[in-house]
Amino acid sequence: MSTQSHVDGNVLGGMLIEMFGAEMTDRRGCCGECGAMNTMGAMHVYVDAPGDVMRCPACQAVLMVLTRIESVVRVNMAHMAWIEVAVE
């Protein structure tokens, strides 16, 4: 059971564009733990933390962690099986 503590991938929309050079909230990601596929905009995101944590809406596995360390953002996607990116 969750409280008001999460939002969703829409709040990371700007950061995702910075990372991938394209709009990503309508792109699908796949959870490496349970296999659930969701658009990045629908992933659960916790932003009140020492880093932004994206979790699978189905199983809560951590799919992406963004940690700002000085002037860089470290991106960890260890448990994201895959993400789709638009190409022209």
Next chain:
Amino acid sequence: MVGTAVSRRLTWIVAEVVGLIDETATARSIVLHCPGWVGHVAGQHVDIRLTAEDGYQAQRSYSIAAPADGEKVVITVELVDGGEVSPYLIEDLIVGDRIEVRGPIGGYFVWEPGRGGPLQLLGGGSGVVPLMAMLRARVEVGSDISVRYLSSARSPDRILYRAELERLGREARDVDVLHTLTREHPDGWPGLTRRVDAEMLEDHAFGAGEEPLCFVCGPTPFVEAVATALVALGHRPDRVKTERFGPTGG
């Protein structure tokens, strides 16, 4: 059509505040002149960044409230209790101030008339802002797509865009507006008076058989409850799109 999948760099621009509109006692719309703005789609948002003299920075996302109008971008900001950015934007900002903006951002929680309908919009509190952008877009192009707009607010004085919605509900064909109040309501209130629930959706939202595009936006508990209820009523999950605002959005 403005593409949302076009490869591009997202850069901070300096926008100038060219207009301020008091929407309610606790919400204000801010008209920003954004040089070089290429347009946007209803449902998209901008990121705002504020920097204090000591270098402290705060960044927040705000939904765009109205269709593209050249380089003018309108956002609506609701005061968040104990917030840090919303009090500044609502109480301190004046016309002529400049703030950093980047956008438009968003490709999932977006709607354009070309995507069809019918359109079911469900908003809690300031979650109605991107939904109003969708409704305004539908009206602006003279589309005949059916729209049902259901908003949940604590009290009548907190309903955003109330006068405009009343007019649209009266004048526009196939636009139905309904408000439900969750904390206070005056005697003789013509709308609903409880949190959105499955029964309310059954009575007032498009049925699953009409295959509406549903957009649900607001605080997380509102979005979770409404989205879950829609799916339980038979709406296909891929036709229910959600955007969760947090209390930290201010």
Next chain:
Amino acid sequence: MALISRGFRRRDRVDAPAERVPPGQYVTADFPVLSAGPTPLVRLEDWDFTVTTVDGAERSWSWDEMRALPSESFTVDIHCVTKWSKLDTTWEGVSVDTLLADLGDPGTFVMARSHGGYTTNLPTADVTGGKAWVAFGYDGAPLAAEHGGPARLLVPHLYFWKSAKWVSGLQFSNSDRPGFWESYGYHDYGDPWLEQRYQGD
């Protein structure tokens, strides 16, 4: 250089004596809630706390057993790596020394584990000698779930991410392995007075 926003400033800071404020921190009267995941809701009848030593010895306490142990009230300053500090916070809890009393030398390092999967690593020396507690009371009331209740680890001399919320046990070993935030770039030790926020600081 980013544009300075006329008149914008951080809102929640309060004044405090400089010698109580570690470098880079500001003092707040609020108690911000930070979380990396959903708040676990643990019923007291299901709660237990387990200490596992490097030799495999295990001790567990139910909620009633934990509450029957000698506990203390104490006042400490806490410092979060996200830069807020809160002074003179009052807590009630059981000293970790009490929990380790009959276990001999449990091992040189410890991983604190929490309901919901959170972990954080510490040297054993930093959870003993009166430096750490399993805390179940804050400000005269039972610890709220959003702040880590029913019980959290409290290690106030290190950055507050080491004070694992919803703590369920301490697992000792002889090697230091990174916990949750440590594996995402945060410092293995985390001394606020040396500003050890990130790996390599």
